[in-house]
Amino acid sequence: MPTLEKDKPKTNRIGLTLADYKGAESTLCNGCGHDAITSQIIRAFYDLGIEPHRVTKVSGIGCSSKTPNYFLNRSHGFNSVHGRMPSVATGVALANRTLLNIGVTGDGDTASIGIGQFVHLIRRNVPLVYVIENNGVYGLTKGQFSATADRGSKSKAGVSNPLPAIDCCQLAIELGCSYVARSFAGDPKQLVALLKGAFVHRGTSLIDVVSPCVTFNNHPDSTKSYDYAKEHEELLHEIGFVPYFEQVTVDYDEGTTQDVRLHDGSHLRLKKLHRDYDPMSRQGAMRLLEETRESGELLTGLIYIDPTSADFTSLLNVVDEPLATLPLEKVRPPKEALNEIMEELR
Amino acid sequence: MAPSYAVTSGLPCLWSTIPGPKTANPPGAMRLSPSRLCLKIDLYHGLKKEKGGFKLASTIETAYAEEIADRNPESQVNDFSIQVATVNGSGSQSSNTVLMRSIFQMGIPVSGKNLFPSNIAGLPTWFTIRACKHGWIARKKEIDFLVAMNPETAREDVLSLAPDAAVVYEESLKLDQIRNDLIFYPVPFAKLAGEVTKEAKLKRLLANMVYVGVVGRLLSVEIEEVRKAVLKQFKTKVKAAELNISAVEAGWAYAEKNLQKRDRFRLERMNRTAGKIIIDGNSAAAIGCVFGGVTVVCWYPITPSSSLCETMIDYLHRYRSDKETGKATYAVVQAEDELAALGMVIGAGWAGARAMTSTSGPGISLMAEFSGLGYFTEIPAVVFDIQRVGPSTGLPTRTSQGDILSIAFLSHGDTKHILLLPSSVEECYQMAIDAFDLAERFQTPVFVCSDLDLGMNNWMADPFPYPEKPIDRGKVLTAEQLAKLGKFERYRDVDGDAIPYRTLPGTPGGLAAYFTRGSGHNERGQYSERPQDYRNLMDRLARKYETARKWVPAPVVSSNGRASGIGLISYGSSHWAVEESRHQLSVERNIETDYLRLRALPFNEQLRSFVKEHERIYVVEQNRDGQMASLIKLEVGGDTGKIHSILHYDGLPIDARSVTDQLLQQEKGR
Structure with a gap:
């Protein structure tokens, strides 16, 4: 029976369907914020028409770190050890600079056991899309506070968290991160645009996504619940992504819209809402985060971007082709070189 | 001392x-x-x-x-040891190297051992040069000729000497009042250095070069060779070289004029070092990595391994820039700690790089987690352990073979690793190359276990041969091969050798992708907690280790066919003392021994038969607990009563006399 044109699934610019970007069935709890993020990751890759074999997925340990298995099953994936995904991702990036690397992590994986590696990943500007699925709680070990839990937020058992939260976005800006965004799993439109921008950006792109844990941290006294986030979310701007291959000239008002050109010719288009905010100012970003820390608002959007940053492989002046597959003659110096060294040692 | x-x-x-x-x-x-x-x-x-x-x-x-x-009782030619006692950071390393190199250039077999403190400047340090016409290059315990430049240790240094030893010392220390059975040569070093330079800082450095002149003259070193050695040491720094040559000459002239030769030690030209090089094990390993095709280097500074990566960076810079673009065909990262260093290596190895790290004991402890991940998920990695004295911080600047047992099983769960055990600088070079091939062939971390004595001290060697074998990348499937096969299962034993095939990220065609996880997985790489899947995986990993037995470097067995039932076993830097001890046993006691030198884990069949064929086995190693002996006992099972240990663990390199003494003691007690 011939397939009718209308029954054919839609394909993207490289002829793949949305399903081609999916992974295994999720084993997380129903309604988990992480699954919503996974959907937007799939969507972003599909929309941009990125070839799955050019992507690697890396993660550490935790609920969030399981999710790379739930998207892009045509890409290589690596679920490594707790808190150490940044080092693994750094190795991958060095071995093959032609890959697009996405790392998925959680607040425990990043802000507690992995904070050292997180810090140095950013300091080096390793090319990696770094997504924190932030729920303020250890899910896999059943509900302990993490280091991003807000002071005064209560656990399911009613215990109040006495310690201040680590704000990964603030820390990242401090460390010189060149793409810093915050989002909410319940805001797919914003998240997908931020992901696309991150895929194109060179260097470490941090997206800290509040992603409620429906089992252990979705109660009325939690500051990482769906309800709390919906009530307190304040959008910095309406954000849209225009890929380089869809260059249609659309007029926009420079007074109300800011256009950030990325290195491959794509654009992030930011429509101003209540504030006059420039995400290209590092100082402004620091001030903003300090303000919202005091006000308790959940501010989302593109907090900071430096589209001109040079990533780690460029800093190291590594050859353009993958180190992983360089031919013998490029990685073994000639006999004369060894003779020369030996002569010096005589 | x-x-x-x-x-x-x-x-x-x-x-x-x-x-x-x-x-x-x-x-x-x-x-x-x-x-x-x-x-x-x-x-x-x-x-x-x-x-x-x-x-x-x-x-x-x-x-x-x-x-x-050499019957002349008044002279002992080309067979004695010189010890120079100085203060750390006083520039003595250059003087020591010059003296050692001068002797080497005279064709006399020589070895140098630096005994230094964990300190940048100010604490005592000793450098021992052993000249030995027979070619024994292990440490010799006894000091024949002392150069006492350090006031703090001079007294103790002098007290530890055997009668008739010679002492060159700073005149003002008045060491000749301590003993009357030694031969003393007072020298006004500060004054002599002052005649060469007026600069206070330089004076201190040059005083050490003055000693080279004094000792050179007293021991009949050829002055031309000293000049050559100075030029070599200072390479392009012409002014520094001239100044240092002046200092040597000042010492030489002083000795000629004021010191009457009364000791019996003398150097005489031979022809046993022609064509040879002098190099430390870390540099040798670095060269091996550069020619072994390393592409990613991630390391964290730690004594005594830092010089391996630092030397490698120099050579990579010189020899591994792309001809057309000038860009690097490698990446080096100084990591934030050893956890990250091995993490990066594992990530790079997974993505197809030839990746390595270098560390020492404390770093090995930190690398346990990633070592287990590498073993369980089957990712190539090369780890150099330049062993120092543990536990904990231990003695950071002293040598040992104390990490063997922990590395053999590094990480939790049932884990066992491939170890390479270089004994010489040649093997540091060759095994660096082998390590990458083995790591990729077996898709697992490979540990090269060197130590401070081998890694940081200077050794004579024949020039290293250029690697003739092409690089072995192991079982990596390309897009074309995958297309032909039509399917791919990451962890299936297709060839019956328990080594599966892998693919690299970036491989097009749609068949290459798989998911790597440190959690339980089946043959397709999918998450699994099924009892049978876990058993299958662990059994295959064990079989893979069996396959490795035939691939790793075999032991070297030496026997003169007149064995007395004694079999010696050693590995790594202990080898040189064992060789010399066998000679001592043979010459002094008419005890003939057979000898098996281990070069890798897993062991092969030769070890089993060697143990079987000998009445008594002595395993010589530099740790307290007889770590390799324990591994051998595990391996051979049953017949373990005849396996004994000869141990050396005071932080100093093992010497032949200690081996001989312990063996005789144990033989006597039988």
Whole structure:
């Protein structure tokens, strides 16, 4: 029976369907914020028409770190050890600079056991899309506070968290991160645009996504619940992504819209809402985060971007082709070189 | 420092029958050096053996011939050790190297051992040069010729000498008042250096170069060779070289004019070092990595391994830039700690790079987690462990072989690793190359276990051969191969050798992708907690280790066919003391031994048969607990009662006399 044109699934610019970007069935709890993020990751890759074999997925340990298995099953994936995904991702990036690397992590994986590696990943500007699925709680070990839990937020058992939260976005800006965004799993439109921008950006792109844990941290006294986030979310701007291959000239008002050109010719288009905010100012970003820390608002959007940053492989002046597959003659110096060294040692 | 002969000789029964040097010689008696005594004993047994129809081993013949030529009791030629005691950070390293190199250039086999503190400047440090015409290059305990430049240790240094040793010292220290059975040469070093330069800082550095001149003159070093060695040391720094040559000459002239030669030590040109190089094990390993095709290097500074990666960076910079673009065909990262260093190596290895790290004990502890991940998920990685003394921080600047047992099983769960055990600088070079091939062939971390003595001290060697074999990338499937196969299962044993096929990220075609996880997985790489999947995986990993037995470097067995039932086993830097000890046993005690030198884990069948074929096995190693002996016992099972340990664990490199003494002690106690 011939397939009718209308029954054919839609394909993207490289002829793949949305399903081609999916992974295994999720084993997380129903309604988990992480699954919503996974959907937007799939969507972003599909929309941009990125070839799955050019992507690697890396993660550490935790609920969030399981999710790379739930998207892009045509890409290589690596679920490594707790808190150490940044080092693994750094190795991958060095071995093959032609890959697009996405790392998925959680607040425990990043802000507690992995904070050292997180810090140095950013300091080096390793090319990696770094997504924190932030729920303020250890899910896999059943509900302990993490280091991003807000002071005064209560656990399911009613215990109040006495310690201040680590704000990964603030820390990242401090460390010189060149793409810093915050989002909410319940805001797919914003998240997908931020992901696309991150895929194109060179260097470490941090997206800290509040992603409620429906089992252990979705109660009325939690500051990482769906309800709390919906009530307190304040959008910095309406954000849209225009890929380089869809260059249609659309007029926009420079007074109300800011256009950030990325290195491959794509654009992030930011429509101003209540504030006059420039995400290209590092100082402004620091001030903003300090303000919202005091006000308790959940501010989302593109907090900071430096589209001109040079990533780690460029800093190291590594050859353009993958180190992983360089031919013998490029990685073994000639006999004369060894003779020369030996002569010096005589 | 080194105690006197009388304490350490360990040859009580025979020595008591022959007049020899105890603490003092009767006036007029012929002075015999211990080595000459040994020869007498050997001569005796040698003759007996000849009557019985045996042929003398050629080494003994040579030693005998050389000894005859050296009958003059007043001279001990090309067979003694010099110790220079200085203050850390006083520039003595250059002077020591120059002296050692001058002797080397005279064709005399030489080895140098630096005994230094965990400190940048100010604490005592000793450098020992052993010249040995027979070619023994292990540490020699006894010091024959002391250069006492450090006021703080001078007294203790002098007290530890055997009678008739010579002492060159800073005049103002008045060391000649401590003992009257030594030969003293006072030298006004500060004054002499002051004549070469007026700059206070330089003066201190040059005082050390003055000693080279004094010692050179006293020991009959050829001055031309000293000049050459200085030029080599300072390479392009012409002014520094000139200044240092002046300092050498000042010392030389002073000795010529003021010091009457009264000791018996002398150097004479030979031809045993022609064409050879001098290099430390870390540099040798670095060269091996550069020519072994390393592409990603991630390391964290730690003594005594830092110089491996630092030297490698220099060579990579020189020889591994792309011809067309000038860009690097490698990436080096100084990581934030050892966790990250191995994490990066594992990530890079997974993505297809030839990746390595280098560390020492404390770093190995931190790398346990990623070592287990590498083993369980089957990712190539090369880890150099330049062992130092543990546990904990231990003695950071002293040597040991104390990490063997923990590395063999590094990480939790059932884990076992491939270890390479270089004994020489040549093997540091060759095994660096082998390590990458093995890591990729077996898709697992490979540990190269060197140590501080091998890694940081200078050793003579033949120039390294250029690798003729192409690089072995192991079982990696390309897009074309995948298309032909039509399917891919990451962890299936297709070839029956328990080594699966892998694919690299970035491989097009849609068949290459798989998911790597440190959690339980089935043959397709999918998450699994099924009992059978776990068993299958663990059993295959064990079989893969079995396959590795035939691939890793085999042990080196040496036997002269006259074995007395004693089999010695050692590995790594212990080798040199064992070789010399076997000679001592043969020459001094007529005890012939067989010897197996381990070069890798897993062991192969040769070890089992060697243990089986000998009545008593002595495993010689530099740790307290007999770590390799334990591994051997695990391996051979049953027959373990005959496996004994000879151990050395005071932080100093093992010496032959300690091995000989311990062996005789244990043999006596049987």
